[in-house]
Amino acid sequence: MFATATRNFVEEVDNGGLLIPLSSLNDTIALLTVVVKRKRFWVWQKPKYIPSDFNLNDILTGDIPIKPGVIETDFIKYNGTFGDNIQGTVDANFVHTNVSLEGKDSSKLQSSFGSLKKEEVDVQKLLRDSKGRVLDMSHSLIQQTKEKPRQVFGFVKERIVTTQPCSVIEEVQQGGQCGGGLSLCGPKSSKVSLKENGSLSKDSNITMEIPIHTTIAYALLELEIKQDGRFELCLMSDTTGGFEVDGLAKKGLLGEKSYLIQELEQLSDHFQLLSALPATTRSFLLQKITKVMEDRGAVSSLKNALDQMCLDKRLALGDVTTTEPQKQNIRAILDLLEQSGQVESTPVLTALNLVTSAMDEMTNDCLAVLGMCCSLTVLQALEQLVQCVSGKGELHLSSAGLAALTEDVFEKTEHLFASSNVSLKRDGDTVKTEISHLAGNRPLVLCIAVRGLASLAHSD
Incomplete structure (x- = not known):
């Protein structure tokens, strides 16, 4: 339920961008949390992201922790509704523009995260503070990650956080067919709805309460890691991280x-x-x-x-x-x-x-x-x-x-x-x-x- 909701949210507000939907409420995502990016079997597949129990300071040598500046801004106020009968809209209200999607479905779907906040690391300060720092290559997380191919280290540079309690509701609706030959309908369909705390739909079967300050999406800075533990931050979107022993394969210069x-x-x-x-x-x-x-x-x-x-x-x-x-x-x-x-x-x-x-x-x-x-x-x-x-x-x-x-x-x-x-x-x-x-x-x-x-x- 939660993974479907966050995936839909990211697809609607940052389609093709840097945001990664949080897949489990059990994952703790804070700024500087270390995340292992595992490349999939097919080269074009989206990678799998595995949050760890460590932050960047935990895997650095030295006793002085990095304390980057944190910039907080209002992100969006997210509200949306889907409906049966070939009607459906999802709206995301930005500061300067609006995004509206239309969908066709066989079940009613209402969604609202309310006002969301963005927290991001001051990258300029982080660059200054991390200059000359070295990773502890004997750390168990680094050792275990290096042993497996196609894995990359990154840490959370940005996250989208709820500012008010909300709920995830899964509705299971019996029967119903859509006319017109639409392929979106079936004899039974399971839908996800997100709405602010308050009255919940009476025909919902499962309700999941989401507390305030819950991360629903995040973005990473990947690391290029040398064998001696020196590292560089991948600041450009076409630069990918990795361990030097893997050759740090770069994106080819082939045309699309x-x-x-x-x-x-x-x-x-x-x-x-x-x-x-x-x-x-x-x-x-x-x-x-x-x-x-x-x-x-x-x-x-x-x-x-x-x-x-x-x-x-x-x-x-x-x-x-x-x-x-x-x-x-x-x-x-x-x-x-x-x-x-x-x-x-x-x-x-x-x-x-x-x-x-x-x-x-x-x-x-x-x-x-x-x-x-x-x-x-x-x-x-x-x-x-x-x-x-x-x-x-x-x-x-x-x-x-x-x-x-x-x-x-x-x-x-x-x-x-x-x-x-x-x-x-x-x-x-x-x-x-x-x-x-x-x-x-x-x-x-x-x-x-x-x-x-x-x-x-x-x-x-």
């Missing part, structure tokens, strides 16, 4: 399109494996995955189950936390993999895990629109468009397979691509695609998700 082409080429075997599955298996998987896509939490649960299966080759339903209908969908997918002998086939599990991991990286908006485009003909058209993104960037509408791009579908597709930092424009009988400058991994994530789903939709 070259990077996209290179990554998709390396992943092409995974899509071919999915296309080669028996037609009945592909059809069943596509049907069940489409249902799972109706619930953001269910997508994460499916991905986590496949992660575990890739590790130990066994069904992993124990940690699946979602509604009962979605548990049944996930169980059906995993049972099919087991019955068809795919549990012992690491390549197929890895390929399916690739696709679900990409979907899990998508924004709520992207995932919802993609879920509405999972018919065989539309997926075929989307596949051609994502190939166009990594190809010539231009495609004739008369091309075979693009007949599904009706005016309504093209509008959804245009929105889907724009939300993934790719522009999609009609110029007469031609569609042109262009990747936005500094688009990050979103175009790649879109291409992987579409190509994976389209692989399951291929006709023999």
